[in-house]
Amino acid sequence: MAFIAGFGAAVPERVVGNEELAGRIGRTADWIRNVSGIEQRRYVDSETVIDLAVSAAESCLEKAGCKPSELGMIVMSCSTSPRRFPGPASQVANRLGLTETPALDLPVASAGALVAMSLAADVAASRGPVLVVAAEIMSRIVLTEPLDPSVCILFGDGAGACLIHPSRGGARVLGSVMGTDGTFSEDLRLEDSTFLMNGRSVILQASRKMPRAVSEILRRFSLAASDVGTYLMHQANQNLMDRVADAIGVERDRFFSNIARYGNTSSASMLIAASEWAENEGFRAGGRVCFTAFGAGFHWGALLAEGVAAPA
Amino acid sequence: MDKRAKIIEIIQTVSKKKIEPSADESLFDSGLIDSFALPDMLSALEEAFGLKIPDADLNPRKFDTVERIESYLEARQ
Numbered sequence: 249m250a251f252i253a254g255f256g257a258a259v260p261e262r263v264v265g266n267e268e269l270a271g272r273i274g275r276t277a278d279w280i281r282n283v284s285g286i287e288q289r290r291y292v293d294s295e296t297v298i299d300l301a302v303s304a305a306e307s308c309l310e311k312a313g314c315k316p317s318e319l320g321m322i323v324m325s326c327s328t329s330p331r332r333f334p335g336p337a338s339q340v341a342n343r344l345g346l347t348e349t350p351a352l353d354l355p356v357a358s359a360g361a362l363v364a365m366s367l368a369a370d371v372a373a374s375r376g377p378v379l380v381v382a383a384e385i386m387s388r389i390v391l392t393e394p395l396d397p398s399v400c401i402l403f404g405d406g407a408g409a410c411l412i413h414p415s416r417g418g419a420r421v422l423g424s425v426m427g428t429d430g431t432f433s434e435d436l437r438l439e440d441s442t443f444l445m446n447g448r449s450v451i452l453q454a455s456r457k458m459p460r461a462v463s464e465i466l467r468r469f470s471l472a473a474s475d476v477g478t479y480l481m482h483q484a485n486q487n488l489m490d491r492v493a494d495a496i497g498v499e500r501d502r503f504f505s506n507i508a509r510y511g512n513t514s515s516a517s518m519l520i521a522a523s524e525w526a527e528n529e530g531f532r533a534g535g536r537v538c539f540t541a542f543g544a545g546f547h548w549g550a551l552l553a554e555g556v557a558a559p560a
Numbered sequence: 561m562d563k564r565a566k567i568i569e570i571i572q573t574v575s576k577k578k579i580e581p582s583a584d585e586s587l588f589d590s591g592l593i594d595s596f597a598l599p600d601m602l603s604a605l606e607e608a609f610g611l612k613i614p615d616a617d618l619n620p621r622k623f624d625t626v627e628r629i630e631s632y633l634e635a636r637q
Contacts, residue, residue: 447595448588448595449594452620453618
């Protein structure tokens with residue numbers, strides 16, 4: 249058994265609106281909003297993925313009332329670290345004051361936080377509390393000249409975190425499904441410093457695989473899509489979120505969205521959204537939340553959680 | 561209605577444009593079908609021709625022109 253004990257997020261201070269990007273790519277701010285739902289995003293100045301990850305992690309641990317020394321493991325999702333190895337997990341652990349706790353890297357891009365949560369829920373009972381952290385600095389990749397208008401407008405920087413606890417939290421993890429299909433692995437990749445995306449292929453696969461994953465996890469618990477109050481999806485593109493909502497047959501506003509303000513922050517996006525959702529709404533006893541994500545690989549999945557009653 | 565006419569009808573419905581693309585005209589380059597209309601077009605083709613397109617076949621290039629869509633459907637039937 250595993251519980252979601254808290255979320256955290258950290259985004260850089262610098263806000264970059266569509267107007268600023270539009271001039272550089274010969275498009276309009278309205279065009280950017282129409283094709284993506286994005287109005288602004290955050291870019292780092294000098295921060296690193298480790299800085300962002302530590303801020304999100306500390307925020308999450310504070311909200312969850314958990315000290316770093318209580319952690320049994322850290323799983324870090326990051327695909328934009330400038331170093332091939334070691335990945336950022338060991339430095340994040342070090343910055344949290346941990347020198348013996350295992351800290352593993354999971355470079356699976358946009359689906360990384362979902363995959364990390366799923367794995368954390370599976371091992372929390374034996375390892376103890378698992379801190380999931382997802383941090384990405386996409387701006388240093390997609391702002392490389394020559395700019396690709398359909399790519400550079402989408403992405404932003406940020407970090408999110410989630411504590412998966414074996415015995416307490418606002419929601420119990422009921423289960424998850426994960427999938428990987430390498431058939432189209434060339435269609436979304438970061439090779440050396442070049443980001444390549446076949447948007448049509450990504451949208452096509454995502455618009456089928458995510459609804460299928462959601463349906464599969466719901467079917468496992470004999471639930472209908474309408475039995476889930478909130479969907480927390482990787483904030484890839486507002487049009488894609490709307491499409492997934494339509495495909496599973498629920499109102500679009502059940503999909504929490506903050507993409508207009510942060511853009512697509514790859515693996516960090518789902519947890520940044522979750523953190524913001526938790527601040528404003530949060531888990532309620534019996535209320536169900538479904539997480540879903542899709543990204544390079546292609547990797548995808550869904551995780552279902554149900555709010556539990558607060559201890560008396 | 562023959563196959564090609566049905567394909568064109570689907571393209572027009574999905575794109576909401578009464579334009580008849582030539583057989584070898586790229587539906588993407590012409591702006592008739594964008595990234596988000598493509599899944600709709602494929603769902604409509606599945607329904608109209610009574611088949612299920614497997615994920616492994618979801619290569620956008622296979623569905624870029626009326627001719628290619630027609631070839632794909634013929635290979636599947």
